Amino acid sequence: MTIIDARTPADRTSKHLSVTQHPTRTARTRHYVMCTPSHFAVEYAINPWMDPTIPVDSVRATQQWDVLRRAYLSLGHRVDVIAPVPGQPDMVFAANGGITVGGRSYGAKFRHPQREAEAQAFTDFLRAEGHDVVEPVHVNEGEGDFLALSTMILAGTGFRTSIEAHVEAAEALDRPVVSLRLVDPRFYHLDTALAVLDDGGGDAPADIAYYPGAFSPHSRRTLRDLFPDAVQVSEMDALVLGLNAVSDGLNIVLPAAAIELAETLKARGYVPVPVELGELLKSGGSVKCCTMELHA
C-alpha cells in the first residue's frame, strides 16, 4: 500500500501520528561485516543472473563496493571487513556467511561446491569476534535466506537453503522461524525477494517490502496475514534487485535503479540511500548480499 505524504523533510521528525500517517522512523546503529571484492568474478553460473561470458570490470566493482561501505560509515554504522579468500569469487556476498542474532551465530553450509570453502572463513571470523557459532548440518546460505526481525526470523527455501535448516536455525538462534517458499529462480535467495524495512526492535512495528510473484501461493498468504500493511513491490523494482536493501530503521540503502520503491519508502517516512552496484549485479547480488549484519 502506498501512503500519499506531502510532508517536507523537516516534518519527518514529527512524532504526531495523525499528521505523519506512519510511525516515526528511528535509526539504530548497526554492526555490519563486508568482504572486499578483490577476487570477485563471474566464473560459473549458479543463478540466472550469472553469465561467465559477460566481462566484469573488477576495478569498478571495487569502487562500487567501497561507496556502499562508506555509505554505512557515514550513517554512523560499524563496518568490519573480512579478508577475501583467493579462489572464492562470490565471497563479496558476505550475507551468505551465516546469521547472528543476540550473540548467537548459525553458520552457513553452501548449496554449490563452488562456494563451499567460504563457510569456514566466515565461521572463523565470527568466532574471532567472540561469537558462539553453531555449525550447521543442513544446507543454508546465511542471511541470504534468513532475515531477522526482533521477534522472528523469516526464512526462504526452494533454491538454496533447505527446509531442514529452518528448524536447525530456530534451535540455534532460539527464535521462531517462519518458512517461506521461493518459486521464481531469478529470486533464488529470500533477500532478493523481501526486504526488512523495520525489524520491529524499536518503537515502530515490524515493516517489510516484498515481491509477491517470488513466493508460492501459501507463502504469499502467510506474508499477507503477518504483514497486512507491507509494501508490495512491482516486478520492475524487483528485477533490479531493489529489495536487496539494508535498513537501519530510518535510512534504507538500496540499488539506485529501484526508483519507484525509493519513492514508496519516502512516503512511509524512510530515507532512501541509493547506491549503484551494477558490477555486482552481474553475479546476482546487490546491497544486502554484500552485507552481513551482526544483529544485537
Ligand code: ARG
Ligand atoms: N553469485 C552469488 C550466488 O549465486 C550471489 C549471492 C548473492 N547473495 C545474496 N545474499 N543474495 O550465490
